[in-house]
Amino acid sequence: xxxxxxxxxxxxxxxxxxxxxxxxxxxxxxxxxxxxxxxxxxxxxxxxxxxxxxxxxxxxxxxxxxxxxxxxxxxxxxxxxxxxxxxxxxxxxxxxxxxxxxxxxxxxxxxxxxxxxxxxxxxxxxxxxxxxxxxxxxx
Numbered sequence: 001x002x003x004x005x006x007x008x009x010x011x012x013x014x015x016x017x018x019x020x021x022x023x024x025x026x027x028x029x030x031x032x033x034x035x036x037x038x039x040x041x042x043x044x045x046x047x048x049x050x051x052x053x054x055x056x057x058x059x060x061x062x063x064x065x066x067x068x069x070x071x072x073x074x075x076x077x078x079x080x081x082x083x084x085x086x087x088x089x090x091x092x093x094x095x096x097x098x099x100x101x102x103x104x105x106x107x108x109x110x111x112x113x114x115x116x117x118x119x120x121x122x123x124x125x126x127x128x129x130x131x132x133x134x135x136x137x138x139x
Contacts, residue, residue: 034058052107053126053133059101060124060135075101077137081120091115094122094137102128 031051033044046054062074075097080090095113102108112127121138 031055049107049129049131052105053128053131055105056098056101056108056126056128057133057135060098060126060137077122081122081138087117090117090122094124098124098126 030045030047032041033046034054035042059074062070063078064074064076077094077097080093094115098113099111102111108128110129114125116123121136124135124137126133
């Protein structure tokens with residue numbers, strides 16, 4: 001028995017079809033859309049700004065250093081809220097944390113952040129290039 005099979009067939013690759021596949025959002029730089037209401041991934045693909053906004057939203061909802069798989073990705077928002085610091089301090093740290101996350105992603109520019117508190121929950125409205133998203137953090 002040989003290490004290289006004797007019946008090798010020549011496979012032709014059409015470069016044009018490969019380029020078309022790479023331009024298709026189902027390949028390359030796309031990601032699956034997360035339904036944040038159900039907490040599940042969907043089969044829908046997203047790219048560009050939608051993908052960047054979803055990345056930021058996941059970062060806001062991920063407590064930094066709590067999950068080893070994420071390493072330094074995320075923020076300290078829940079810990080801040082639990083510490084019973086003055087609201088102005090927590091709000092400033094949330095805004096700073098989101099801005100630091102946004103700076104890590106090349107597609108996130110012109111980020112505007114508003115924070116509102118109700119009890120031990122922070123309601124965060126984020127506007128990125130006119131696209132608005134909301135995040136709720138806390139218990």
